[in-house]
Amino acid sequence: MTIPADLKYTKEHEWVRIEGDIATVGITDHAQEALGDIVFVETPEIGRVVDAGEAYAVVESVKAVSDVFAPVAGEVIEINEALEGQPELINTDPYGAGWIAKVKMSGATSELLSDDEYTLFTEE
């Protein structure tokens, strides 16, 4: 299970890459492993304003349907359209090609963990 050092994480197993005021968000390797094969991703509408901690996307695996919560507040400015035809990108490359959305941050964030803190959290 990989936990890249340059990302921040939430206790809901989302990751966020913050570059300036743009946050790229997705679900962690741990999350995709627990969910199993992802078969459908419901991405948010571009322009939607989300609160930190608000459910903004849905991932469906062969086992379960799960909400994905926004690690940061802001406006959705881009979504990963490739997920529509290839939901498995979340399984094969959760931190890269499996990103879910880009959010223009408005300030508030969920409690964000460092890679070390998230590693400890998943080991609990």
Next chain:
Amino acid sequence: MSQSSASQKYSAVSGIQHEEALLFEHAHEAAESINLPGVNRDVPASLQSFARQTPANIPGLSEPETVRHFVRLSQWNHGIETGFYPLGSCTMKYNPRVNEQVVRLPGLAHIHPDQPEDSVQGALALLHELQQWLGEISGLPHVTLQPAAGAHGELVGLMIIRACLDARGDTHRKKVLVPDSAHGTNPASAALCGMHTVELKSGPDGRIDLEALKQHLDGDTAALMMTNPNTAGAFESDVREICDLVHAAGGLVYGDGANLNALVGVARPGDMGIDCLHINVHKTFSTPHGGGGPGAGPVAVNDTLAPFLPVPRIIKNGDIYQLQHSHDASIGPVLGTPGQIGVLLRANAYIAAFGRNHLHKIAEDAVLNANYVLHRLKGAYDVPFEGHCKHECLLTDTIQNRHGVKTLDIAKRLIDLGFHPMTVYFPLIVHGAMLIEPTETESRETLDAFCDAMLEIAAQCEAGDTQALHDAPVRPIRRRLDETQAARNPVLVWAD
């Protein structure tokens, strides 16, 4: 362990099992198999413009070919009448034959919902009696039999709660709290009623965490939806305090009655503080599950919510049973008839067969059977929450994970050994969940055979013979299906 030794012990064997093509693939002649006498095939001139120009694509088959097709397909099926069916939270209990005799009585089978009330007094009397029974069993005296399924009952229950809140002037209350162990229908029902859900994290014992509940209760709270016992098979022992907290915050408590089988005749949701409950008659009261036929999910409510029940209501006026078409602040009709009579009468027959003094045996035997299974499998399988369970026991695949074996492998191997798998990967609050609900209708011999199979799988895993588990099932007509491909690239239509 070799398959031959397993086959001596368990009932699953290979035999004359037929591969079966689609009807269209079978077809070998354009002509139909039955010639109906006296059918005039000429289209009258006045209807010529509607005559089809190309032949209908109806497969040409003889009668025996058609019969064999459907009988063979039916033999691929597994039902409660074929064998043990321990799906957790589904209460797959036996459907007694006497129920079928009751609903086939001509006076019940051949009536129509639009008949005059005075010509169906017997049927209305039985439905009214069922309302009384369900009111007493749930501790919520006012009952509607209309909802046509458990999920429909949930929706109707929340519509009633919504109507009550609106009548109180609490139109702004839109937040519905749903524990993370809840059935997936709960948030769906809330959303359909225009409310939004907030997930409550379970505590370390798999029960509702009072602190988490308090955190989320506020002036926007419309309701808490709770299942008791919950889907981890645990009784919500704080239920009274939970209901008091919700009521104090101005909200109402919806009870998901899916697990009523653990309580029937012993404890009553209404006495626990629940305001509104749906009842799955196909679970607790032994009516057939699904199959596309009519279902029923009656809803029982307390005095506060009674004015909002759907109409028509079945009432007794002196010695006469009537359909009351308008009532206080009713949410209106939720079905085209007063209820799905066939399935409701089966439920009534089941309750009558036990009677007031013996209904508690249903819950007691269901709980005993689940605890027997839990006791036999504890140690070989991880038990995430300590203590006795109610009507279903929850295990995980943590011990088997060390050998690379997962819940899905265990479930598939059970098929080879002659058992329908338990519910897998639900509830979501534990990793690799296996939820086993034997119900009260299984004998100790059946429970032992199932536990033996589970223990054999655990032993096979410990012995390092994991390939057989990953390959399973090898005996049924279909090997392990590719669920991922089926979901990602479903083929839903047949085309030449």
